[in-house]
Amino acid sequence: MIYKEDVDKSMSFQAYYQLVEELAGKGGTTGLDQNESLIEYTKLNYSRMKRILKTTPIAPEVIDTVHCFTEKLTWLVLAESWCGDAAQNIPVLEKIAEANPNIEVRIILRDENPDIMDRFLTKGSRSIPKLIAIDENYQVLGTWGPRPSYLQDWLYREKNDPTMEMSTLKVEFQKWYAQDKGQTLQREMILLMKEWLEKECFGH
DSSP states (O other), X not given: OOOHHHHHTOEEHHHHHHHHHHHHHHTOOSSSOOOXXXXXXXXXXXXXXXXXXXXXXXXXXXXXXXXXXXSOEEEEEEEOXXXXXXXXXXXXXXXXXXXOTTEEEEEEETTTOHHHHTXXXXXXXXXXXXXXXXXXXXXXXXXXXXXXXXXXXXXXXXXXXXXXXHHHHHHHHHHHHHHHTTHHHHHHHHHHHHHHSOOGGGGO
């Protein structure tokens, strides 16, 4: 369940992007833990977000699907500036939403809102980014996150039968993101949007 007051705590994508830019510039990060590694991740993530916004193409199939929505939808995304998966995926979600003014991406910080995060755990974990799609009545249509299913399955395999250190796996994930250029996420979002609302125009 999502409530109006939950959404009221959120910020626009533009405000979030500006926040990450400011934090990267002054050497800070979101959250209470201002340790050096999280600050460095925030700097790196700002560069990633900036590049993705400039270079990621949105597939025609995505635009066709998004144009089908006439309802007002909010994609509420739990995130933090230091999160590499958030930096890779949120700009792609924003670019998808930009194709239809009825869809708005709103960002809410996880560590400041544990009550919201705990309603949308991933196998018991506070994994981010976590997208919660809601309609005008704050009804939850569905969720996505914290990363494309290919990477999530890879992570579960490594946890069950490790072949590398987690630090190495994170590097491999970033390499995959760089090669994929947001295309897998776009395909997943097409399927999810069609699940969330049944509309005649999806079949045309």
